[in-house]
Amino acid sequence: MGKVRRLGVLTSGGDCAGLNAVIRAVTYRAVRTYGWKVFGIIDGSMGLMERPLRYRELDLDMFSGNMLREAGTFLGTVNRGDPFNFPMPDGSTKDRSLDFVDGFNKLSLDALVVIGGDGSMKILKQLCDRGSINMVGVPKTIDNDVHGTDFAVGFTTAVNVVTEALDRLQPTAASHHRVMILEVMGRDAGHIAINAAISGGADVALVPEIPYKLDSIARKIEEVIREGRNHALVVVAEGVKTEDGTPATKAQSHGQMRYGGIGQYLSEHLAAKTELETRVTTLGHVQRGGTPSTRDRLLASAFGVHAVDMVAQGQSGHMVAWRDNALVEVPLEDVCIGPRTLSPDDALVTAARGLGIYVGEEGA
Amino acid sequence: MGKVRRLGVLTSGGDCAGLNAVIRAVTYRAVRTYGWKVFGIIDGSMGLMERPLRYRELDLDMFSGNMLREAGTFLGTVNRGDPFNFPMPDGSTKDRSLDFVDGFNKLSLDALVVIGGDGSMKILKQLCDRGSINMVGVPKTIDNDVHGTDFAVGFTTAVNVVTEALDRLQPTAASHHRVMILEVMGRDAGHIAINAAISGGADVALVPEIPYKLDSIARKIEEVIREGRNHALVVVAEGVKTEDGTPATKAQSHGQMRYGGIGQYLSEHLAAKTELETRVTTLGHVQRGGTPSTRDRLLASAFGVHAVDMVAQGQSGHMVAWRDNALVEVPLEDVCIGPRTLSPDDALVTAARGLGIYVGEEGA
Amino acid sequence: MGKVRRLGVLTSGGDCAGLNAVIRAVTYRAVRTYGWKVFGIIDGSMGLMERPLRYRELDLDMFSGNMLREAGTFLGTVNRGDPFNFPMPDGSTKDRSLDFVDGFNKLSLDALVVIGGDGSMKILKQLCDRGSINMVGVPKTIDNDVHGTDFAVGFTTAVNVVTEALDRLQPTAASHHRVMILEVMGRDAGHIAINAAISGGADVALVPEIPYKLDSIARKIEEVIREGRNHALVVVAEGVKTEDGTPATKAQSHGQMRYGGIGQYLSEHLAAKTELETRVTTLGHVQRGGTPSTRDRLLASAFGVHAVDMVAQGQSGHMVAWRDNALVEVPLEDVCIGPRTLSPDDALVTAARGLGIYVGEEGA
Amino acid sequence: MGKVRRLGVLTSGGDCAGLNAVIRAVTYRAVRTYGWKVFGIIDGSMGLMERPLRYRELDLDMFSGNMLREAGTFLGTVNRGDPFNFPMPDGSTKDRSLDFVDGFNKLSLDALVVIGGDGSMKILKQLCDRGSINMVGVPKTIDNDVHGTDFAVGFTTAVNVVTEALDRLQPTAASHHRVMILEVMGRDAGHIAINAAISGGADVALVPEIPYKLDSIARKIEEVIREGRNHALVVVAEGVKTEDGTPATKAQSHGQMRYGGIGQYLSEHLAAKTELETRVTTLGHVQRGGTPSTRDRLLASAFGVHAVDMVAQGQSGHMVAWRDNALVEVPLEDVCIGPRTLSPDDALVTAARGLGIYVGEEGA
Structure with a gap:
């Protein structure tokens, strides 16, 4: 990916503890280290699909208080249906994936950090593929069933x-x-x-x-x-x-x-x-819900920082992961293959x- | 009541946090201050109704560790049915109240501290009345619906x-x-x-x-x-x-x-x-369940101490209560009149x- | 006091858990019930003494999230010295009490809710007396040494x-x-x-x-x-x-x-x-610090509501208090007499x- | 090591959360799976050095309640000095290592599970070496500075x-x-x-x-x-x-x-x-102190089970460890080399x- 100046970040799928900690780490790293602008997309893919666009610029000041410790996601994660077969008021469905791509471009974003689980990561990947959008994933789910990582954010809480x-x-x-x-x-x-x-x-x-x-x-x-x-x-x-x-x-x-x-x-x-x-x-x-566990905060923080580094280094199409006690990058196609069950x-x-x-x- | 030397204590009805703290306070006060022997009756009224009697002598050493903080009741509070109409294996019912009185006498007890809620306090009162047993009550219930007290043990937890x-x-x-x-x-x-x-x-x-x-x-x-x-x-x-x-x-x-x-x-x-x-x-x-709240521990401790003092002072037939920020004694007949609802x-x-x-x- | 339309609220003295819960209750009651405007004064008396005035209008939306549960005070409670003998950069002291009164008037406030402890309540009373300002107090202190109330906000936490x-x-x-x-x-x-x-x-x-x-x-x-x-x-x-x-x-x-x-x-x-x-x-x-206890949240909420009612009913010069399991009003002169010690x-x-x-x- | 029938377990060095969970897991595994007898040695090496021997047989019933969740070690971990240079009342020192070996033999133990940190593990290894005693280590320390393992019990709490x-x-x-x-x-x-x-x-x-x-x-x-x-x-x-x-x-x-x-x-x-x-x-x-974290309980449980398996499989002289998200065995000589610092x-x-x-x- 080319030079990054404007980074989007969104949360997708069911909420869990530690999402705000990821958003905070993404913002801290992108602003403090790289000097980028960071935009939080409201309610997952909806924020880019709807008009007017729904987002807020994220600055360091927003995290000066309690955000690291707050459960849920202050960006919201509302899902109204599959963007490729979006349910319309008249009962029909419509492919709204290009609305998403168009929204991304309207905001002049260079890349997107997607914080999602097994299912939502897959849909976001398809949306990003649709528009050749640079995407880096961060795994979250209370179920810990995301492939490629020993731990997803929210699980230990x-x-x-x-x-x-x-x-x-x-x-x-x-x-x-x-x-x-x-x-x-x-x-x-x-x-x-x-x-x-x-x-x-x-x-x-x-x-x-x-x-x-x-x-x-x-x-x-x-x-x-x-x-x-x-x-x-x-x-x-x-x-x-x-x-x-x-x-x-x-x-x-x-x-x-x-x-x-x-x-x-x-x-x-x-x-x-x-x-x-x-x-x-x-x-x-x-x-x-609940205050994220110490471990979820550590994981969220390390993931957020590393995801931004991955964007900076052009590692689009990958998810940051924790494996064998270290941070690694995993191709998204190895992740989006259904839930990781317990052996x-x-x-x-x-x-x-x-x-x-x-x-x-x-x-x- | 005459000179007390042997005190029984039992928990009755649904469990809640702080019961062990009451038992601890009763034992501390009775043993340390008065030099009495204290007997914990197992599984509420069952422990005195069954043969062999089920009880354990309580000494100070039992509370040297974590008991103040443990939820539930280590004496148990199993209920197999109304002692006055006790369900028998053959489907009939039987009045077993005299078994209770007889058990109390076999243990040579002088008085009983009953830790119970609205319903169980009433049954225990009837059992004690049956045998002219000295009884002092301690209110407990997560619902806080015991008459005569602003707070019952277990509620704030x-x-x-x-x-x-x-x-x-x-x-x-x-x-x-x-x-x-x-x-x-x-x-x-x-x-x-x-x-x-x-x-x-x-x-x-x-x-x-x-x-x-x-x-x-x-x-x-x-x-x-x-x-x-x-x-x-x-x-x-x-x-x-x-x-x-x-x-x-x-x-x-x-x-x-x-x-x-x-x-x-x-x-x-x-x-x-x-x-x-x-x-x-x-x-x-x-x-x-759960570790009792600070307030339930305070209440349980103050109740336990005062209940023993009430026994010592011959205030049988009363329940210790917390009213208007002070410890008071309430006649059991004013307590056993059904649940105290919210005004x-x-x-x-x-x-x-x-x-x-x-x-x-x-x-x- | 005359018709109230604009209410100020400030926190003073050492912080404790439950202050934000009081501010929330004051705002909820004043806005929802009475339709007043509420202004949070920043950093206690400093916010009215300094120019430009430091304050923020408080609306219902600010409390839609986590504020009830957050420790500390989002209004701040910084103390730079006695307003009547305020230390100046050149080493001298100056009576700045009229700056406070002037600030109150500049904001066109009708009354002030002061959330403070033993010492800070006294100073605020003197400041309010200086300008015949309508004041209602809410007791807070981790030490629970405020006269006139069984419990102050922050103590049980x-x-x-x-x-x-x-x-x-x-x-x-x-x-x-x-x-x-x-x-x-x-x-x-x-x-x-x-x-x-x-x-x-x-x-x-x-x-x-x-x-x-x-x-x-x-x-x-x-x-x-x-x-x-x-x-x-x-x-x-x-x-x-x-x-x-x-x-x-x-x-x-x-x-x-x-x-x-x-x-x-x-x-x-x-x-x-x-x-x-x-x-x-x-x-x-x-x-x-820490998330306020359930009891501190209850107390803070009941106090905040009642303090606004006291303002509405013209009970200036009083502090809301919890005594004998009920809300009461206590004259401030009976409160500001030094710390309430343990009997x-x-x-x-x-x-x-x-x-x-x-x-x-x-x-x- | 030959056929094991009698296993000793002791805690050594500073206490931390999760020690009782290790002892419980050792007992569960040894008794339920192997049918061994398990003996808890009181106060670390002191229990085997002193006469009469200080120990208690551990049975499943002891862990039926709250033990998994209790902080500290119910076996105690008192240290009166270096067993090889034990301070005597008259101010001299004495090598009491053979008392330890003799105590182990008097109890007819076949092996010892030592739950200890960096320093105490080393001393226990020397004591066990002195008498060719079969020893398996379990790492614990709040500082997490034991070599050979990513996590020691007690750290995350x-x-x-x-x-x-x-x-x-x-x-x-x-x-x-x-x-x-x-x-x-x-x-x-x-x-x-x-x-x-x-x-x-x-x-x-x-x-x-x-x-x-x-x-x-x-x-x-x-x-x-x-x-x-x-x-x-x-x-x-x-x-x-x-x-x-x-x-x-x-x-x-x-x-x-x-x-x-x-x-x-x-x-x-x-x-x-x-x-x-x-x-x-x-x-x-x-x-x-405090209730052990979920992670410390998991680690303690997995360590305890695996340590017993190591004894059963004759892996004396090793410590169980958690590395790269898996249980491994590490030679004690690679562990007892001073604290593991942060890179x-x-x-x-x-x-x-x-x-x-x-x-x-x-x-x-």
């Missing part, structure tokens, strides 16, 4: 929130001799579930990638009781299916929805299979089993 | 948990321009909801005690948007009913359950009445309305 | 920070069998120390108001060790003097400063008097002694 | 505590327009300082490994002010020396100690060189400079 929930559920489980089931985020990947299960002291961790048996869970719980504990903790990713592989939210009997989710499914079946009371908690959106022989799966946590059937 | 959830939901609501609905505990009373709504910056707080209109909520949200905010936060107590006064979990259409709860009900209706996306979060059991002209309802929070229909 | 420090010091004390001494804020009053000592599980709490003996502390520590604990926690307010009543920072031997503070003094003497290692921690400015027979001193905490000599 | 302190100091710095200086742990290595400076949003980070100039710091602060910020945050490791390379605690003028530490030194010099007020906070022992071209130093943080002289 989510794990912290889930761990803290387990810290709160354990004493009430013990007081009442209950099995507490915690349903956590993770539609495709079990990263949050396996991390939080270890750090929160769970006895069972169910992930979408590994099949399980209800009887094995019940056996594990009975074993824990035999060892002297009067309660048990079960962590389950929302994407886990019923034992027979059907979605838990659609399990039907006589044409009716049977379960509100996998947590409820497990609650009913484990209550029946053990002599313990069960309770289910679904954490939901609190997992997205059944991941070090943490092994560690979890080593602790005695039931993580589904071995060898499955 | 629950409010903290809910406030923290709102702190996490606000940035994600802002990032996505959403209405976030948080369903919190409070079957009969809206204390948690009104406290957390103010401290967590909500725009709407619905409580069981005050009727509301969906249109008024929608109007409030639109007003907030007009003022420049792009999102809104709604806190609703689980006991709030649908607009027409039917329970939200039973609202039916053609014989089917319509809503999973009041949060879901509001979510659907507010999405229809405003142009904003809505999301609902149900916090559940995490509200019970529509409570100072916090007024403060909430003063801030512009919608708290249901005024004058209702 | 400070207690939380200190309690958390004790939660962190206890396990390291236990691991190493040490006496940990924590020096906390409180130059004149021991409110923080006594609250945190109870909630943080300390064995000793020293406050400026109650004399103590080093031998009594050593005896208490030995007693705790005998009971089975291998460590001890001591909380001491910075304003506590050496055993013989001399300031710890000035205790001299042969013309040299002997101790860095009361914590260090205790550390040396207790190490000599017991067989345990001692370590001292001085928390310092972290006690001022030796305060309920918490009694509770602390009831737990076995050494709080200095009884009957002293 | 310490960074969290320091980051949180910066989160609390920033708003008070902004409210009063101050330079806040935070002195953190790190006698030899600046890992805590550099991590926390980035995550806590500091403007200056001083570490023992990189020389600095006071004028450069003052210039950085002035630059920050020019950019629109009214305050600055400085993080400094306790091991940093004065500008001319003398220890800050010994800098003398006319035979007197001049500074209480490097924080105080910076405070005085920066106040003189800039026009801003300065304040210094020394965090001290709170950095050791001036560490990725985080680069990131910090990229953000504009002053980290001492470049190229120094």
Whole structure:
């Protein structure tokens, strides 16, 4: 890419903790080191597609206060639909990708830093490809399912929130001799579930990638009781299916929805299979938010700085990544290939089993 | 009551934060100041009803570590049914109240400190009355609905948990321009909801005690948007009913359950009445737990000490309470009269309305 | 006071958590309910004394994000000296009180809400008296030493920070069998120390108001060790003097400063008097800050709303206060009489002694 | 090593968060998977050197509650002196290493898991070498200065505590327009300082490994002010020396100690060189403690499991380590070579400079 003077930055997809820290680092690096102008695009690709253009110039002063520590994204990340098949008021769809390219050019930008997850990064890449726009990616997602990086921004904060929930559920489980089931985020990947299960002291961790048996869970719980504990903790990713592989939210009997989710499914079946009371908690959106963890702030800061350097060095078409404890650059085409799932022989799966946590059937 | 040498202490009803801090304070005071022996009864009234008796002698050494800070109750609080109509394996019921009295006498106890909420305090009083057992009560409940006291142990910790959830939901609501609905505990009373709504910056707080209109909520949200905010936060107590006064979990259409709860009900209706996306979060059991707040520890400690003094001074049949910033004693018959609900002209309802929070229909 | 249309608000004295929450509540109430204009004065009285005037109009939009939760004061609270004897560059002093009055008039304000502590409230009252300015006070201070109110904004957050420090010091004390001494804020009053000592599980709490003996502390520590604990926690307010009543920072031997503070003094003497290692921690400015506690947010919100109502109702010359679990108004002349110290027979001193905490000599 | 049936585990050196989580993981793995007996040695090497032996058998039941989340080490880690030159009551020293070996044999142990830092690991290795004792190490230290591993247990919790302190100091710095200086742990290595400076949003980070100039710091602060910020945050490791390379605690003028530490030194010099007020906070022992971070619990759990596997597989003389996002084994002789300092071209130093943080002289 040619000489850069004006840099755009946007957040795309679901929000998470640490996005503002990335934007801050991008601005600090671009302004302080390179003397560029930085423009924050409002509401992801929408800000460039709509007229008037929606953006704000970012200066150092905006970050003098609390921004590093604030959750969410002050640029917004609203999604109204696929830009290539954008839903129109009359019910039809329309390709609005050229609006995006045109917006980028109207702002006279030289490059775009896209902070996004697995899905949104792919769409932004297509939009940028459409206009030969210089793009550098920064991975973010609470699910940690972006290919090419060990960690995406927002993940460890989510794990912290889930761990803290387990810290709160354990004493009430013990007081009442209950099995507490915690349903956590993770539609495709079990990263949050396996991390939080270890750090929160769970006895069972169910992930979408590994099949399980209800009887094995019940056996594990009975074993824990035999060892002297009067309660048990079960962590389950929302994407886990019923034992027979059907979605838990659609399990039907006589044409009716049977379960509100996998947590409820497990609650009913484990209550029946053990002599313990069960309770289910679904954490939901609190997992997205909160003050970013120290690690997410470090990652966000290092990513932001490095992404700007990548722009300066003409490494368009790449995403900054953290791999083997170092910053690296990964081609976007190696990233935009669907969610990165948890490998059944991941070090943490092994560690979890080593602790005695039931993580589904071995060898499955 | 005569000379006390052996004191029993038990926890009853749902667990909450600060119970262990009460037990610690009771033990410290009874052992250090009076030289009594203290016995912790396991699993509430069950520990005295079952044979062999289930209890443990409590000594100072047990509290040398972390107990002050641990959530739940290490004595347990399992409830298998009403002691006066105890469900038997064969399906019949049996009055087991004399087993309780007999257990108390077998342990040669002189008095009992009962840490309980509205409902469990009443049952324990009946059990103690049955055997002319000296009883002093300590109020605990996350709902803060015990009569006679401004604060019960466990309440402020629950409010903290809910406030923290709102702190996490606000940035994600802002990032996505959403209405976030948080369903919190409070079957009969809206204390948690009104406290957390103010401290967590909500725009709407619905409580069981005050009727509301969906249109008024929608109007409030639109007003907030007009003022420049792009999102809104709604806190609703689980006991709030649908607009027409039917329970939200039973609202039916053609014989089917319509809503999973009041949060879901509001979510659907507010999405229809405003142009904003809505999301609902149900916090559940995490509200019970967690490290007790500073205030709950202070309250628990002051209550525990004073309850023992009340035993020493022969004030059986009373509950220790915190009223107008001082410790007082309240006759149990003034306490065991059902849940203490939120008055529509409570100072916090007024403060909430003063801030512009919608708290249901005024004058209702 | 006449019809109010333009309200000023300022923060004065040391910052604490919850100040922004007060400003937010003042703005919400004044704008939403009364339709007034609200002006935030920058850096306390300085903003009205300097030219050009330093202020910003406060609108609802400024509080749409995180302000309720942010520590410190976004209006600033810089103090360059006594306005009645203001230090000038040439070394002389000058009465600048009329500059303040003139600034108030230049802004065409009708009244001023002053958020301040014991000392700064007094100066602001004198400034307002100078110009017959309508003033309503809101009490804030981490020390909780403002007369007329049970709680000032910022206090419980400070207690939380200190309690958390004790939660962190206890396990390291236990691991190493040490006496940990924590020096906390409180130059004149021991409110923080006594609250945190109870909630943080300390064995000793020293406050400026109650004399103590080093031998009594050593005896208490030995007693705790005998009971089975291998460590001890001591909380001491910075304003506590050496055993013989001399300031710890000035205790001299042969013309040299002997101790860095009361914590260090205790550390040396207790190490000599017991067989345990001692370590001292001085928390310092972290006690001022941090996300405000739930209770400080409630207090700040209720105070802010009520202060505006007091302005509307012509209650100039009063401070809003929280007493006996209700909002009341207190004449400023009853407030500005020096710091409110801890009474030796305060309920918490009694509770602390009831737990076995050494709080200095009884009957002293 | 031959067949293992009885495993010892001990903690050595300064305590930190996550030690109990390691002990729990060791016990879970050894008992649940291998069926061994596990013995916790009390107070590090002292427990095996003293008679009677001080230890407790560890069973699964001990960890059924809160142990994973508790800071410190319930086994204790008291150090009375170098076992090879143990200080005796009469002032002489004695080689007590054979007492240690003899204690190990008396307990009929087959191997020892040593949880220690840089210094204590070395002494334990010498003790084990003395008796040809099978030893596997687990790295822990808040300073993260153990060779051979990217992370030691306890480090990220310490960074969290320091980051949180910066989160609390920033708003008070902004409210009063101050330079806040935070002195953190790190006698030899600046890992805590550099991590926390980035995550806590500091403007200056001083570490023992990189020389600095006071004028450069003052210039950085002035630059920050020019950019629109009214305050600055400085993080400094306790091991940093004065500008001319003398220890800050010994800098003398006319035979007197001049500074209480490097924080105080910076405070005085920066106040003189800039026009801003300065304040210094020394965090001290709170950095050791507190509930372990999610990451420390993960690390502790994975380390504990793997250490037991290493014992089972005969990998005596090695330490388990986390390198490049995977568990590896490192020979103890590669570990016990003094503290691992921060490389001036560490990725985080680069990131910090990229953000504009002053980290001492470049190229120094």
